[in-house]
Structure formats: structure tokens, C-alpha cells
Amino acid sequence: MTSSADDADLLQRIARQDQLALRTLIGRHHVRLYRFLLRLVRDEAMAEELANEVFMEVWRNAGRYEGRSQVGTWLLSIARNRAISRLRKRRELGWDEDAAAEIADEDDDPEVTTQKRDKAAALRRCLEGLTVEHREIIDLVYYQERSVSEVAEIVGIPENTVKTRLYYARKKLSELMLVQGVDRGWP
Amino acid sequence: MNEEMMQLNEREEIEMLVPFYVTGRISTSDALRVETYLKQNPDFAEHIELARDERAATAAVNEALGFPSARATDRIFEQIASEPQPLLSRTLKESRGLLATVRDFFTAPSPVAVRYAAMAAAAVVLLQAAIVGTLMTRSGGPETGGFEVAGGPKEQAANAPSALVAFQDGATLADMTRALKDVGATIVEGPVQGGFYRIRFAPSKSGAEDAPTRIAALKAQQNIVKTVLPSR
Structure with missing residues (x-):
């Protein structure tokens, strides 16, 4: 930085x-x-x-x-x-149903099946499957390296909401990983 | 469950802090909470590893997005060039402010010390205006809003040797300005892909082709300059 x-x-x-x-x-x-x-x-x-x-x-x-x-x-x-x-x-803001469906629908592709074995690749794919709202908070914290108060300022939400939204985004990530055949052991 | 309504146990509270803990963007007291919890619950290290994996994956996803096109920055400066010249209008505005200051000096019923202070301030503003004017005349760049005849300094500058330069990450604006000034160079374009700036060397007084010497001098400033590539 x-x-x-x-x-x-x-x-x-x-x-x-x-x-x-x-x-x-x-x-x-x-x-x-x-x-x-x-x-x-x-x-x-x-x-x-x-x-x-x-x-x-x-x-x-x-x-x-x-x-x-x-x-x-x-x-x-x-x-x-x-x-x-x-x-x-x-009118594009909101749940990204297409991206989520894409992940579920690609199960039969042999190439995707191989990718599933690669946990890191699966994680990257699942990050793409999050909603815009969840992707944004994950990006702001992990890639843009912003603090709780900075994310709150950028997104215009209270600091506690930043923490809980990120928590749910991570939980959703675990759910998507499970669909991909990877159990992260959390939550 | 609503984002605001969540009831938390201690572990969940700590889990919420972990992403900020792994990026280092966390307060000292919250970092201490995470570390204390980790000492008491060594299995929690696995959760911290999960967050580190998430961070690495997020970085990979973002880095795979590539870069904005090299033309993008050019378009910003083209747009700036097409807008009215705020620098000139600001200078004129400041000049009007200066005149008003001088007028006030002679008319305002203020103590003598204040009047002298105002006069000194006015002199500083006048000096700054003179420096700005000199730089604008010398540079002849598009930001001056001036015009020149064919074969004038602008045309000579277009034929002057140029180079591509990348600065060290920690270099400050003052460092960069000084390094370029030392070799008689100015930035004419950039940053282009790879973080390079195109610079142009002012013609030497003797008319000799001394670009290689100047490039070498620029390269020697290793604490400011990362790379210099000759270019035309």
C-alpha cells in the first residue's frame, strides 16, 4: 500500500x-x-x-x-x-443467480471435476459465485486490504454490519465449496 | 437471519475478526483478542489458515482480471486537455486577489505590523506567480494553453530523445521531480502498461546527442529509479 x-x-x-x-x-x-x-x-x-x-x-x-x-x-x-x-x-444489482447456477450446472464437465480436486481452484471458482454484495466485502477486506472502519465508510454501513456481512459471505463460500465437493470444516 | 440481529458466542466474535487479523488491518486490542483466543484454543489455527486461503484466492481472482488498457490513462489527459484551463483562470483569480490585498493594505485601518505582514505575503504571492509564469513559458506544454510557431520549441521537443522510466515504489513525488530535473527531463506520457512513464530530454545547450549519458545518470539514482529504457 x-x-x-x-x-x-x-x-x-x-x-x-x-x-x-x-x-x-x-x-x-x-x-x-x-x-x-x-x-x-x-x-x-x-x-x-x-x-x-x-x-x-x-x-x-x-x-x-x-x-x-x-x-x-x-x-x-x-x-x-x-x-x-x-x-x-x-438493473443489475442484487443476487447473482446466474453465477451461482453456473457453478451447480458444471458438475458433469470432466475438466471441472478435475478442478474440484484442487481446493485452491475451487475456492477461486466459488468466490466468483458469491453475490455482488458478498464479493464486494470479500474484495475490500482481502484484496483492497481495508479495515473495518474503512469498509464501513466505502459501503456506507455500520462497522458491525461489515463484520457480520463478511462472516455470512465466508459461510456462503463454505456452502458453495461443499457443493463443489470440498468440506472446509467450517462453520 | 438479519445481519444486525446475529447473536454471537465468543468463538464467532473472534472468527469475525480473523480476516482483518490476516491482512493486518486490525486494531491492536482486537489483534490481541485473536492471539489470546488462539493460545487458549490451539485448534483455532485451522480457522486462521482458512482465512489465509481465502485471502490468497481473492488476490488470485483479482490479479487474473488483468490491467486497464494503456489508452485509458491517455483518455483522462485528453479529456483534461479538452476542458477549460483551470490553471490559467486560477492564476488570474489569484492575481485579482493580490490586487485586492494591495488595495486593502492602503485602505484598511489596521496596525502597521499587520500592514507590513500583508505586504510581505503579497510579495511572496507575486514571486510565486513569477515562478509559475516562468515554468509555464519554459515548458510550453499543453497545460500552458500557449501556442508556438512551426519549428519552435514544441517541435524541437517532439524530436528530442525520449526514454521509458519506472520509479521505485517508495519514491516520493519530490524525489521523482528532482531526479528528472537533474537530467533535464520531463514526463510526457504515462503511466503506461508496466508502470512506465515516457520522458523527454530537453535539447542540450551544445546540441550534442547526450541522451545515453543522461539515461546513465538517471539509472544511477537507484533509490528513486527502478528501470530506464531508451526510446524514440
């Missing part, structure tokens, strides 16, 4: 229309932001477009950053709001 002090310094420079500072900020956060968006919207072109919108918003409004949260958290928060707004337009 990048230093939050460095990022805050970059934002001050961006507020003074320093393009090199914006390039540096993009270099630091673009990939993670793009992947976060892509996991939410599942459309590469849309994820890229939304990431660009986030950086344009930063360019225009860097002066409004108050330093209450880490810059990375602020960027993810902007990104999430934009993704949800776009998804609402497409």
Missing part, C-alpha cells in the same frame, strides 16, 4: 492542477481501482470508463478532500457510488 501522507500530498498538488501529481496518483491506484470496479460491474469497458470518471472527479474536486480518510478509501468510495449508479440504470 502507498503512504497515505504521500497520497494526501499528491491531492494537494492536484488541487493546484499539477498533472504530474495526477499521473502519479493514477499510477498508484489505477489497477486496484479498475479491478474493484470490474468485480462489481463485470464489464471491462464499463470498469475502465468508471475508473476514468473517478480520476476526472479527483482532478476537478481534489480541493474538497478533507483528509478524514485515506485517499485509497476515498477513491474506492467514489468508485463504488459511480458503479452502483450505473448498475441501477442497468
Whole structure:
């Protein structure tokens, strides 16, 4: 992770229309932001477009950053709001029944049967089968490496809900693994 | 069961902390709770392993998503270039603020010390404005909003030698700016795929082709620069 002090310094420079500072900020956060968006919207072109919108918003409004949260958290928060707004337009938010069904339906494929023996591969497949809501919380904690309070800020839910939602996401993961033939021994 | 309504026993409470424990994004007191519980219940190590597996799988899933296209960053700067130039308008606005400050200095019924302080501040702003103006004139980049005749500095710059450079992860903006300034280079594009920036060297005063020397000098700053690749 990048230093939050460095990022805050970059934002001050961006507020003074320093393009090199914006390039540096993009270099630091673009990939993670793009992947976060892509996991939410599942459309590469849309994820890229939304990431660009986030950086344009930063360019225009860097002066409004108050330093209450880490810059990375602020960027993810902007990104999430934009993704949800776009998804609402497409009415795609909610349980991802297709992805869950996909996992259950692939039982007869010999290649998939082989994959099932590989616990790590099965885990990766099951992560894809979670709902958008559960995928998001897992990504924010494990990949974006955000704390409870940061996830609460990004998602706009109480800290206790962050913990319980993550708990249920992990339980769901165990259920999907069981369907894949892997008993994780928890819960 | 509703997310907020869950009744927890001690083990479940600790299980909820484990993902944050394995990423290290946890308070000291919560980390201590996990470790104390682990000491009392050695079998709990298996649950921590489960969370570590989940973290590794999540990282693998995300990393398999690839990268945004190299054109994505270019589009941001194209959009910025197509928007009104806020830097110029800001500079003008600051100039108006400066004039107002000077006017106030002569009209406001403030103590002499305050007036001198205001005058000193005005001088600093004037100096900064002069520096900004000089940099803008020298750089001749699109951000200046200026124009040049054919064969002018912009055209010379387009023919100047360039290179691709990647900076060390810990390098600060100040480090990068200084390293580039030392070799007379400016960033003209990036970051492109692989985290590289395209830089362009200002023409040398003697007119000699000294790009290899400057690239070597840049490479020597190993605490700031990771890689430099010659390019045209």
C-alpha cells in the first residue's frame, strides 16, 4: 500500500492542477481501482470508463478532500457510488443467480471435476459465485486490504454490519465449496 | 437471519475478526483478542489458515482480471486537455486577489505590523506567480494553453530523445521531480502498461546527442529509479 501522507500530498498538488501529481496518483491506484470496479460491474469497458470518471472527479474536486480518510478509501468510495449508479440504470444489482447456477450446472464437465480436486481452484471458482454484495466485502477486506472502519465508510454501513456481512459471505463460500465437493470444516 | 440481529458466542466474535487479523488491518486490542483466543484454543489455527486461503484466492481472482488498457490513462489527459484551463483562470483569480490585498493594505485601518505582514505575503504571492509564469513559458506544454510557431520549441521537443522510466515504489513525488530535473527531463506520457512513464530530454545547450549519458545518470539514482529504457 502507498503512504497515505504521500497520497494526501499528491491531492494537494492536484488541487493546484499539477498533472504530474495526477499521473502519479493514477499510477498508484489505477489497477486496484479498475479491478474493484470490474468485480462489481463485470464489464471491462464499463470498469475502465468508471475508473476514468473517478480520476476526472479527483482532478476537478481534489480541493474538497478533507483528509478524514485515506485517499485509497476515498477513491474506492467514489468508485463504488459511480458503479452502483450505473448498475441501477442497468438493473443489475442484487443476487447473482446466474453465477451461482453456473457453478451447480458444471458438475458433469470432466475438466471441472478435475478442478474440484484442487481446493485452491475451487475456492477461486466459488468466490466468483458469491453475490455482488458478498464479493464486494470479500474484495475490500482481502484484496483492497481495508479495515473495518474503512469498509464501513466505502459501503456506507455500520462497522458491525461489515463484520457480520463478511462472516455470512465466508459461510456462503463454505456452502458453495461443499457443493463443489470440498468440506472446509467450517462453520 | 438479519445481519444486525446475529447473536454471537465468543468463538464467532473472534472468527469475525480473523480476516482483518490476516491482512493486518486490525486494531491492536482486537489483534490481541485473536492471539489470546488462539493460545487458549490451539485448534483455532485451522480457522486462521482458512482465512489465509481465502485471502490468497481473492488476490488470485483479482490479479487474473488483468490491467486497464494503456489508452485509458491517455483518455483522462485528453479529456483534461479538452476542458477549460483551470490553471490559467486560477492564476488570474489569484492575481485579482493580490490586487485586492494591495488595495486593502492602503485602505484598511489596521496596525502597521499587520500592514507590513500583508505586504510581505503579497510579495511572496507575486514571486510565486513569477515562478509559475516562468515554468509555464519554459515548458510550453499543453497545460500552458500557449501556442508556438512551426519549428519552435514544441517541435524541437517532439524530436528530442525520449526514454521509458519506472520509479521505485517508495519514491516520493519530490524525489521523482528532482531526479528528472537533474537530467533535464520531463514526463510526457504515462503511466503506461508496466508502470512506465515516457520522458523527454530537453535539447542540450551544445546540441550534442547526450541522451545515453543522461539515461546513465538517471539509472544511477537507484533509490528513486527502478528501470530506464531508451526510446524514440
